[in-house]
Amino acid sequence: MVFLLAMSIWLVTAISVWLLIDAKGQMPVAISDLARSIDSQFMFTLVITGVVFVLAQGLLGWFILKYRDRPGARARFVEGNTTVEIGGAVVIGIIFVGLAVAAQNVWARLHLNEGPADQVVVEITGEQFAWNIRYPGPDGQFGRTLPELYDATNNPMGIVPDDPAGQDDIVVLNTLAVPVNRPVELRLGSKDVLHGFFMPVLRIKQDTVPGMRIPLRFVAEETGNYEIACAELCGLGHYRMRGFLQVMEEPEFRSWLVEQAAQ
Numbered sequence: 001m002v003f004l005l006a007m008s009i010w011l012v013t014a015i016s017v018w019l020l021i022d023a024k025g026q027m028p029v030a031i032s033d034l035a036r037s038i039d040s041q042f043m044f045t046l047v048i049t050g051v052v053f054v055l056a057q058g059l060l061g062w063f064i065l066k067y068r069d070r071p072g073a074r075a076r077f078v079e080g081n082t083t084v085e086i087g088g089a090v091v092i093g094i095i096f097v098g099l100a101v102a103a104q105n106v107w108a109r110l111h112l113n114e115g116p117a118d119q120v121v122v123e124i125t126g127e128q129f130a131w132n133i134r135y136p137g138p139d140g141q142f143g144r145t146l147p148e149l150y151d152a153t154n155n156p157m158g159i160v161p162d163d164p165a166g167q168d169d170i171v172v173l174n175t176l177a178v179p180v181n182r183p184v185e186l187r188l189g190s191k192d193v194l195h196g197f198f199m200p201v202l203r204i205k206q207d208t209v210p211g212m213r214i215p216l217r218f219v220a221e222e223t224g225n226y227e228i229a230c231a232e233l234c235g236l237g238h239y240r241m242r243g244f245l246q247v248m249e250e251p252e253f254r255s256w257l258v259e260q261a262a263q
């Protein structure tokens with residue numbers, strides 16, 4: 001029985017490692033430098049924690065065998081070993097802090113660093129159950145909004161009609177178009193509950209929070225049509241919050257904007 005237990009622990013460990021190695025090639029494509037940095041950060045963490053996992057499970061199985069019940073064996077009280085315990089805690093602490101420091105750069109590029117003046121700014125507001133995607137229009141200024149003006153068909157973002165900055169604003173549902181190779185800043189918010197704005201090809205997943213505008217930045221490097229999903233179970237129609245990220249050449253993006261403004 002004891003042998004079976006130890007063997008099962010080792011077998012489950014081996015299968016888990018094999019499944020992870022096998023899954024490595026199944027990630028969606030990464031279309032930005034930031035996405036590739038997030039992937040390597042992820043792999044780095046996975047390798048370190050993977051080695052610790054294999055060592056811990058290996059030892060667990062070995063201890064089960066070594067200290068199994070045998071004829072004549074007597075229970076023994078173990079005092080513990082302060083040096084080993086403190087040493088272990090210090091090593092784990094160093095690994096944790098080290099991983100956090102290594103991730104700082106990626107985090108700063110996504111959330112903290114200021115974007116260049118010519119970046120494309122897009123405001124994204126989740127609601128049950130759609131993504132309102134607003135471009136500032138030719139003046140580069142978003143108009144003021146008021147929640148009491150929300151009107152699903154005529155004014156989904158509640159733009160104040162007599163604010164000149166808002167008159168050229170463009171609101172699109174569920175399609176985020178961006179030009180290729182240009183910095184984009186998203187400002188994420190929500191009208192009602194928590195939603196999760198998720199673009200797998202950019203490795204970006206950010207909760208949208210009512211009352212907050214959360215900035216994040218990226219540069220998409222490959223044109224194409226990619227998926228956007230809501231990653232937060234936000235109600236019965238959650239599955240309908242599917243959108244598309246369309247990465248276009250600059251002229252194509254400009255004419256797309258003109259087309260949307262005309263509608």
Ligand SMILES: [Cu+2]
Nearest residue numbers: 195230234241
């Ligand atoms: Cu949602």
